[in-house]
Amino acid sequence: MSHQQQQIERFCRHLGYEFSDQKLIQRALTHRSASNRHNERLEFLGDAVLGMVIAKALFEQFPKVNEGQLTRMRSSLVKGKTLAVIAKEIDLGDYIRLGEGELKSGGFRRASILADGFEAVIGAVYLDSGFETTSQLILKLYGERLTQLNPDEVTKDAKTRLQELLQSRGYPLPEYDLLTVTGEAHKQTFEVVCVISEQKIKTQGTGSSRRNAEQLAAEKAFTELQKALAS
Amino acid sequence: MSHQQQQIERFCRHLGYEFSDQKLIQRALTHRSASNRHNERLEFLGDAVLGMVIAKALFEQFPKVNEGQLTRMRSSLVKGKTLAVIAKEIDLGDYIRLGEGELKSGGFRRASILADGFEAVIGAVYLDSGFETTSQLILKLYGERLTQLNPDEVTKDAKTRLQELLQSRGYPLPEYDLLTVTGEAHKQTFEVVCVISEQKIKTQGTGSSRRNAEQLAAEKAFTELQKALAS
Structure with a gap:
């Protein structure tokens, strides 16, 4: 051998x-x-x-x-x-x-x-x-x-992932804005928008805290951005 | 039904x-x-x-x-x-x-x-x-x-693909330099270097024309860049 x-x-x-x-x-x-x-x-x-x-x-x-x-x-x-x-x-x-x-x-x-x-x-x-x-x-x-x-x-949180993806492509960071707060003080609902102007992406998220709402909006924006970059 | x-x-x-x-x-x-x-x-x-x-x-x-x-x-x-x-x-x-x-x-x-x-x-x-x-x-x-x-x-040519990948990430374009030309006038060999300073990538290509040598160097640089971006 x-x-x-x-x-x-x-x-x-x-x-x-x-x-x-x-x-x-x-x-x-x-x-x-x-x-x-x-x-x-x-x-x-x-x-x-x-x-x-x-x-x-x-x-x-x-x-x-x-x-x-x-x-x-x-x-x-x-x-x-x-x-x-x-x-x-x-x-x-x-x-x-x-x-x-x-x-x-x-x-x-x-x-x-x-x-x-x-x-x-x-x-x-x-x-x-x-x-x-x-x-x-x-x-x-x-x-x-x-x-x-x-x-x-x-799983990293969605806002971190979105930020990292944008930075890797040299794009500016996303903006988060509070749209509405509804409900009583101890049971509020927050509605937030996430905007990536560069890519014309705008997504919304709703949650029991501002942070949760932002995470949801970021999650959707991340998916949209991935599709935009892949197409 | x-x-x-x-x-x-x-x-x-x-x-x-x-x-x-x-x-x-x-x-x-x-x-x-x-x-x-x-x-x-x-x-x-x-x-x-x-x-x-x-x-x-x-x-x-x-x-x-x-x-x-x-x-x-x-x-x-x-x-x-x-x-x-x-x-x-x-x-x-x-x-x-x-x-x-x-x-x-x-x-x-x-x-x-x-x-x-x-x-x-x-x-x-x-x-x-x-x-x-x-x-x-x-x-x-x-x-x-x-x-x-x-x-x-x-297959797009390697130089085009390399340029597109760099642009999509917001990086500057690669530089190609002629290192040596050897051989007789009708049978020359060109040696070229491709440099992407941003990513510290430097590859060489050898061919029977400057264009061919550049394509080969670009092909190697493209592979290196992909690996660098993925890691």
Whole structure:
């Protein structure tokens, strides 16, 4: 058995999956700096498989959680940082083939190379075994990150998220204005408007406190803004 | 048979799929303005299923196309505009349940409501039938949009994409500088650097023309910038 084969066998033990087609895992572990037969197409496929497996798991695990929160939980689970951590847990950095330049600059420790490599491995497992097996493997690798997930911890409040999104695009901050206060002193209802003039977005929120009303208006504005930026 | 049931049967004929669980399709066709039992969670699930089905189809259909191009093709196929067109083809706007406000403002014609509704329908089909059947239905609904897809048409040149991404974030434009020209007059090699000072990104490209070298440098800078913005 060649050194490379031994290496791959060892990695597969860390991963907890045995490949029928060895070429797939060889390719998944080859960074573009090492060879033309590199892992980037597998990374593209793996990214999609991972996204769907995590979406399905969250959908089933949290039957009462709304779409916005599900989306944020999914983002936190499939972002580069999280994938790099899982990649380190299966020692992916020790087995990925890099070109000389990347080797010298310590590329095997770089989070983006680890995260991309992990997605490529997922793509390879999917081609080798199909959706069900890949799904089980992903859920096993995620472990408590998924089973112990608390929807509330992932969620920043809406005003903060709106502000961060606007700032990331270089837009001015939103304005909040109190429209009406109704009801008796101890049971008032506040109606608030959130305006993002730059994007012609105007949303309203109603709540038992000014803060709650603002959060609701911000939540709606955030959704509108995301759609405007995506279109 | 109630009016609502008749409506749903009619829609399912347009869609080309018969549901075992009628509640799923009822829910998929209910906008949040009409009821608390609305389609947003199904939309979340459908979005992930759609993304994976399209990614897999592109991966298989274009064995020679690189990751960047696959990603751009996928984006063009799953963006709101495309989904709204497919939704119109199956007359989804005639069957979606909206609240009074949205009805009055002609919400059934709004692209985002149609696109979201289409994703919700995909989510419902997936829960009703699993991955294989949903995949076949999606590929049928996409039809020529997928089978006649030309990778080159989807791809804007790298310099344009880089410029657009920087502008969308309010950053200054990149600078291109010629580093070296080597070789004889009719067979020169150009080496160019692309600098995005704001993000401390510096990439190089080499080509048989200055233009080609710049495109390559821009392609690399685009990838780096995406990673920087995502992290």
